[in-house]
Amino acid sequence: MKKLMLGNEAVARGAWEAGVAFGSGYPGTPSTEILEHLAKYPEVAVQWAPNEKVGLEVALGAMLAGARALVTMKHVGLNVAADPFFSAAYTGVNGGLVVVSADDPGMHSSQDEQDNRYYAKMAKVLMVEPADVEEARWMTREAFALSERFDSPVLLRMTTRVSHQTGVAGLGEPLSVAAKGFRKDIAKYVLLPSHARDRRHKIEKRLRDAAAFGDSSDLWNPVRRGASRVGVVTSGVAYGYVREALPDASILKIGLSWPLPMERIKAFAATVEELYVVEELEPFLEEAMRAAGLAVKGSELRPYTGELDLSTVERMLLGAPHHAVSVDLSDTAIPARPPTLCPGCGHRGMFTLFREMGLRVMGDIGCYTLGALRPLAAMDACLCMGASVGMAEGLQKFGGPKEKGRTVGVIGDSTFFHTGLPGLLDMLANGSDATLVILDNAVTAMTGGQPNPGTGRDIRGGATVRLDLGALCRGLGVTRVREVDPYDMAAVRKVLEEELAAPEVSVVIAKAPCVLEYRVAAGRPVEVDVETCTRCGACIRVGCMAIHEQGGYPNVDAGLCTGCSVCAQVCDAGSIAVPGEKN
Amino acid sequence: MDITNIMLSGVGGQGILTSGRVLALAALDAGLDVKMSEVHGMSQRGGNVDAHVRIGREVPSSLIPKGGAHFLVSFEKMEALRYLDFLRPDGVAFVARHEIAPLSPSLKEGAGYVAGVDVALARKAPSLVWVDAFGIAQALGDLRMVNVVLLGALSNRIGELAPENWEAALRDRFSAKVREACLEAFRKGAAHGRAA
Structure with a gap:
């Protein structure tokens, strides 16, 4: 079967x-x-x-x-x-x-x-x-x-x-x-x-x-005997490339790769005239083989970074790839399609505000890391899960008057539960006056909508407790906890200004369920009035797939637009509105 | 090793991975080995998406090298151009007549679509088959059928797979609700491919 x-x-x-x-x-x-x-x-x-x-x-x-x-x-x-x-x-x-x-x-x-x-x-x-x-x-x-x-x-x-x-x-x-x-x-x-x-x-x-x-073990570390005098030691996905690049080579495939079967490797080496090691990333097998005194060719023949593919392995073992590239695209500029926040995403208005307010944003891992890319371009650092909180505290403390009152840590709900929490405890215990923004979409969105402790369901969809972020932060002792609707940009701006000025720890929670996961639509699609549009480009710079330039003017794709109105809120001319409603 | 390499390309949400799955199921039904490689994660947010599908008696690895694809099936014109150098000198590109504009960061920088993409494809592709996949899907009343129409257009060229293998794969992959519509879309695509 x-x-x-x-x-x-x-x-x-x-x-x-x-x-x-x-x-x-x-x-x-x-x-x-x-x-x-x-x-x-x-x-x-x-x-x-x-x-x-x-x-x-x-x-x-x-x-x-x-x-x-x-x-x-x-x-x-x-x-x-x-x-x-x-x-x-x-x-x-x-x-x-x-x-x-x-x-x-x-x-x-x-x-x-x-x-x-x-x-x-x-x-x-x-x-x-x-x-x-x-x-x-x-x-x-x-x-x-x-x-x-x-x-x-x-x-x-x-x-x-x-x-x-x-x-x-x-x-x-x-x-x-x-x-x-x-x-x-x-x-x-x-x-x-x-x-x-x-x-x-x-x-x-x-x-x-x-x-x-x-x-x-022939099961875990099988040897494939070939007709040629070349032998290759390999592991993982690299094995397939070796098989295709050198169908006649002898291959020792290491499946149980720690501890290394070094006696088996040595015995294999003794049966071939030319010994290679093909592995992805670091020379893990190679270092051990060299330390065991084996003369082996490997990492000097391949790039040290990135993943392998058949062409790379052929270049390594044969000097050149078997498949020549015959189509030349060097004279053709093809624009990239960087990933973007979904139309209607609650993060878009927040990052538009961060950019407009000139904030220093310590970011974190999730969909909202896309806020670092153009046209939102409103993130200054992002390292690892939960780091935004501590980095915001440190930058606020040591950035001098230039960074004071403009630094925010920005973290999603799942990442906050993951490793952001201890950072907030640090802020509290050490008298920080930094501001933390939690973007709460009630799900782990980037990886495809897995539940987290704030979602209210388990992996099989069964009901479970739904942790309230605001109550959690207040319970820890944060006195300034503000919950905002990220689609109301004027209100969020006011709250951010107040909390950035506050001399103690503030947590601003922007609550908006993930549009992809919960399929929520804020309203009906907006339209652009080209009669009053000044072509300033502010709506384009919110970075939404639903709004494109067409014939020199912004144009809304009604099939994609959820009516979240972030583009309308940044339009000074008031040219974007839901048909029949006044902006 | 006799392996047929099929590269699928397009924009996130167009059904590229579903198409690859159908192709792989058809190969399995034909008693062949198959490997498909895809990238999840970041690519789902409006980025370009590809799937490498390789079928044969024995398929050791899952990535198609540049210059190694027998077929390129693209759901979007610019994404056909982006992956065109994966084709062998005797490769064939099946391209849906469809444009999806990339996000343009500023009104003043223009829409950003490749000018003259049709001409560039015609000039650079070793062999090019335009597929009116959206027109056919629209005539069938369901734009989601675009991917099945494209597979139909490709199907005539994959000698290893018989019509019954494709049908078994479509029946396996799609629910009873849309199954007959998919089979119809596939047949329309196949007829379109034969005429091209």
Whole structure:
């Protein structure tokens, strides 16, 4: 039986086949669909966590209870979950624990290109790397068995091109896994220094045992014998490119890539005359192979950044790509289509105001990061989840009179719950007078509308508590909490001016449900009166797909316009209105 | 390795990923291996979207290299031009006669669409088939059928896939409510492709 599925769906399938009892994680491209697919198996308990660290910690509890547990996140999410991850490496497991890190070579949807294979090495846990959809299924399934056999969390390292590859997977029967129950063992699970020192030796032994297993495993680390004298060591998605670039080469594909099966690699190297290593991003395999004394060609032949593709690998192994590019586009300027906020999005009026008011905006991760791009161009820094809050506090404190009273931290509801909260506690505890704007659209929008603690439903749509952001902030002790309607720009401007001038912490909550998720339309489409239009371009500069220039004048696409009226509010000539209504 | 490479391109929301899925399901129905690569996330907010579909007896990797596509199926003219260098020297571009203007940051900077896009496509494409996908879909009374019409136009050229494979894929992918309409749109597209 075979089925067409997405790589992330195959991870969910493999986990289900392994009898996983619990799945948790935080949404992040390219990992998000794993939990969404796992939630389709009613016998598995699946939930979104407010952040990756909490997701992993709940899974640790499930693992201690003897249940098999899966935790999913994008690569930078593992930075957030790193603390429990490193400690879980010391405790080992009771039930099998698989942590998925979906890396993003090429940074299609990420702020960095970190190679999370180093996490396995640094934490001293086992790591597996699927090369395609079918491997994503069976490797996930078998990773739980590895976890229990070697008493280690297993890092399942995906990349964008495996997570978002659609391909053919086999379908295995689900295993029946009996729940083990909690077993008290404080020497293993209470990491006091004396216990941890003992665990430290056990970790080294586990790595030696797992390396010996990998050295002898044809399943995890298969060798494909070719007719040529060239040999290639590779892992993950790079394997497919190598197969196509050099169909006659011998290939050692590393599926269990930490601890490295170095004896197997050495034995393979001894059978070939010319040895290459082809891997994406950092020279992870290559460093170890060189340290083991192998003469290998690799990273000096490929770009150090970005993802691989067939042409890159052919250039590496053959000197030139097999497919020559025959169509020349060098003389044709094709305008880019940068992603934009949706028509009717509640963030648009806010960023238009930030720009008009000349505010210094410390931004955060979400759809609203698009507020940094032209034509809104109203963001000055954006690093990682939750950072806007602390950065606004620091800039306000040290920016001098120039930045004082004009600095705002801007963060979405989900990102605030994720890691923004401790920043607000810092502001309060340290007497900051900074202003935090929370853009509350009641959902995790950028990754496709996943619920967060302010949404009021769980991953399967069931009702749950709906956290009130205003009450939360007031409960923490913020005295100046203002809730505004972001579609009423004049009112928001007044509130922002008041709060920026206030000598204490202010939180301004702009409440507008995500238009994409909740399909809310504010009203009827607007029209432009070209008789009175001065062609100043202010409406175009709100950056809306529904309003374009046509014949020298702005023109509204009634099919896209939701009637949010932000373009009308920035029109000084009063030329934009809903037909029949006065602006 | 005998692999047929089909690149799909367009603008977010046009049904590009759905089309790729139908193509992949048809390949699976024909007993072939298939891999498709797509990018989610940022690209959904009005950005350009592509899907790489590769079918054959054995398909090791999922990305089509530049210069390696046998077919380019584009839902929008400028997006056809953007991906034109993925075509092989003997490749064929199927392009919907449709324009979606990119966001122009200022009224004074103009609309920003490529001037003379039709001429550029005709001059640069190794082989070009215009598809009146929007006209056909409109005549059928459902603009969402544009993607199926385009697949129909392409279908005659994919020797590995028989009409029954396509039909099985369409029946698999679409709900009972729109299934017959999709099959009709596909047949109209196929007829259009044969005439081109």
